[in-house]
Amino acid sequence: MACLSGCASTGAGHVVSVSAEALLEKAQAREMEAIRAQSAQAQEEAWLHCATLAHDAMAGEQAATKTAAGLLATQCSRAFFDLVAQGAPVQVKAGRLLLGALTLRVEFRGMPDSLAKSVYLEPADQVSMGPLGGARHHRAGFGVPMVAFSLPCPDRPICRLYTPEGVFRPATLWLEAPSGRDPHDDAPVLVVQNPLLRPGHIDGPNRYALAEDVSAPFAQLLERTRLKRLAWWGMIGGAEIGKRSGLFLLDDYDPNKTPIIMIHGVAGSPLIWARLSNAIMGDADLHRRYQIWHVVYQSNAPLLVERYRVQHYMDDAWRVLDPGGHAPARQGVVLVGHSMGGVIARLLCAQSTPDVWNAAFTAPMDSLHSDADDLATLKHVFEFKPYAGVDEIIFMAAPQRGSPAADGLLGRLVGLLAWRHIEEMAGIMRIATENPSAIQPAIESIFQAGHITSITSLRPDEPVSLADEKLMPAPGVRYDTIAGVMRGVKPPGDGYVPLSNALLPGSATTLIVHSDHKVPNNPEAIVDVLKILREHGHPHDVVSAP
Incomplete structure (x- = not known):
């Protein structure tokens, strides 16, 4: 079993897992550190550790722990993003990326080909619903609902079927500890996942439904x-x-x-x-x-x-x-x-x-x-x-x-x-x-x-x-x-x-x-x-x- 942020060494060459409850306590302590931190870098590090520790705790067996860990992982991921974004959209692409003072590895999971390789992210709840008469359709769950947007692609026939203002799609964001699969890559992971194609997230034995906001991308298109x-x-x-x-x-x-x-x-x-x-x-x-x-x-x-x-x-x-004229969508x-x-x-x-x-x-x-x-x-x-x-x-x-x-x-x-x-x-x-x-x-x-x-x-x-x-x-x-x-x-x-x-x-x-x-x-x-x-x-x- 790979050791993530929730592991400790016994000193005798053995690795033992820390309980989900202990991980959650550590995450909560990191949350308090972030609130009290005096420098932006210290806040970034504390929010990041809070998010990754809470994410690891989401694999626990106790219902109360699982629920609390999911909420805290979401809150700390949002706090980290808000801190590095400073109120502006954040441009990301897959791979290692410097965000604020920290290096993370960005993973796109199930994101559509209509988006460019580099996308801008903005929290969905910051997008005005004015163009939609105030009607926001969203679902609570794990992760931070986002709008992912990019300029339309120029290199494929389908590109001319995307609006000239750009491509705007729903996404859900959260932070994870390094997977441990690559010993040379110890960067925490910023996950950007398509909640329509992949509406759930599995952590250990537990499955979490993702939070999503399908109105914000459309409202942002209308604003532009x-x-x-x-x-x-x-x-x-x-x-x-x-x-x-x-x-x-x-x-x-x-x-x-x-x-x-x-x-x-x-x-x-x-x-x-x-x-x-x-x-x-x-x-x-x-x-x-x-x-x-x-x-x-x-x-x-x-x-x-x-x-x-x-x-x-x-x-x-x-x-x-x-x-070819054979798609079921034709009928x-x-x-x-x-x-x-x-x-x-x-x-x-x-x-x-x-x-x-x-x-x-x-x-x-x-x-x-x-x-x-x-x-x-x-x-x-x-x-x-x-x-x-x-x-x-x-x-x-x-x-x-x-x-x-x-x-x-x-x-x-x-x-x-x-x-x-x-x-x-x-x-x-x-x-x-x-x-x-x-x-x-x-x-x-x-x-x-x-x-x-x-x-x-x-x-x-x-x-x-x-x-x-x-x-x-x-x-x-x-x-x-x-x-x-x-x-x-x-x-x-x-x-x-x-x-x-x-x-x-x-x-x-x-x-x-x-x-x-x-x-x-x-x-x-x-x-x-x-x-x-x-x-x-x-x-x-x-x-x-x-």
């Missing part, structure tokens, strides 16, 4: 993002959100977990999903089943163009994550769409019809003359089939039959500003110029009056939208509707989408909540989504809320 400002600029043609567009993994990819793909609305961003995503990750059973993916897109283009863009981002992600995919994102989700699961084409053109597609790339884009925009693998959609405040607000001043302003920055529409305009007799008069007049954008395509009388609103999810795709109603709004609705335009016939369930247009932030709506996800993939009764 510029998406809120970029989203509004993107709606009127700002290029930065376009550069950020794509599908991004909130979790590390797991080929056996069902993806929940969240699609925001006009002038929106994944920030609208903050509270819902946090609630899903904070539910241990759901987080074991699901992985969350966020779509970012520049919301300036018409609906069919946005559907094409989002499909392209999803296709790109699958080519990276599952090039049972859930789409969650807010506002125009809900309409996009419906169109992603629908089959195009000639009526949609005929609403814009008077001649067959193969009779048009133009640049080959422009014609190819046009074909992708107007001809599509249900996206493979999706079997559930959750609509949240989705204007399935348009929104009268799109006819207002903002809609007209966006129409004037945004259209010149829509690459796909520029190609369609070139086709229209070269084939003037093939364009429906109503579409031609919209081009002339204000051009077609995301806002104009939400007008209830826009011809193409009138045709595509009849496209329903394919058979076998279940869909649920959640809509908002504000007091005093006439006609009833959320202030942007009338209730009658948000309700969709055939919904498995319909829930109406008292909310403005930001329905995904509504607590009742979040509870309903969690319920739908728990039942997803299992037989259940259809329930409709009044």
Whole structure:
């Protein structure tokens, strides 16, 4: 048996183990030394010895000793980290590392490949939950919950599926005595372990559940993002959100977990999903089943163009994550769409019809003359089939039959500003110029009056939208509707989408909540989504809320 910090020599060449109770007493004495110490180095040494001695005591047999040792090892590990960190994140990498005045050996246990070899550590309880409405999902246990973060990797295809702000993951930290396996390495060990992949720690005959905080990494990401400002600029043609567009993994990819793909609305961003995503990750059973993916897109283009863009981002992600197309994650995919994102989700699961084409053109597609790339884009925009693998959609405040607000001043302003920055529409305009007799008069007049954008395509009388609103999810795709109603709004609705335009016939369930247009932030709506996800993939009764 290897001798750690809890051993003593008899002087006759024999080594005997010190009892767990004696080790705990020594650790408690070291704790008092640390509190009374006058110098930072003396404090560091005392906290370190307190943590390692208490960790060794965790292998004891007595329940009271095991519990007290685990608590003290955690407290002393935290005190040591706070002392060397001095309120700032600490950069660590595997191997020997000088922290404060002491040399330790850092061990990463089960940490994900999405993190760089060198990561920054910050205590999870120092991260504000403001971006998440104050909701922190954490679990008590052994070790110090941390946020481990790094810049995204640059050298693998999957790197482009990580958020540009960086990679933020939960970790749990503690200190151990040298293992004794290497006689030339007597440095204490700073352990950084992934509590999601390895939720427990074994010390002797005892197993300890790790403390974890799954909200802090997400909150830290939200604190650093510029998406809120970029989203509004993107709606009127700002290029930065376009550069950020794509599908991004909130979790590390797991080929056996069902993806929940969240699609925001006009002038929106994944920030609208903050509270819902946090609630899903904070539910241990759901987080074991699901992985969350966020779509970012520049919301300036018409609906069919946005559907094409989002499909392209999803296709790109699958080519990276599952090039063979055989992962279980390909099946049972859930789409969650807010506002125009809900309409996009419906169109992603629908089959195009000639009526949609005929609403814009008077001649067959193969009779048009133009640049080959422009014609190819046009074909992708107007001809599509249900996206493979999706079997559930959750609509949240989705204007399935348009929104009268799109006819207002903002809609007209966006129409004037945004259209010149829509690459796909520029190609369609070139086709229209070269084939003037093939364009429906109503579409031609919209081009002339204000051009077609995301806002104009939400007008209830826009011809193409009138045709595509009849496209329903394919058979076998279940869909649920959640809509908002504000007091005093006439006609009833959320202030942007009338209730009658948000309700969709055939919904498995319909829930109406008292909310403005930001329905995904509504607590009742979040509870309903969690319920739908728990039942997803299992037989259940259809329930409709009044």
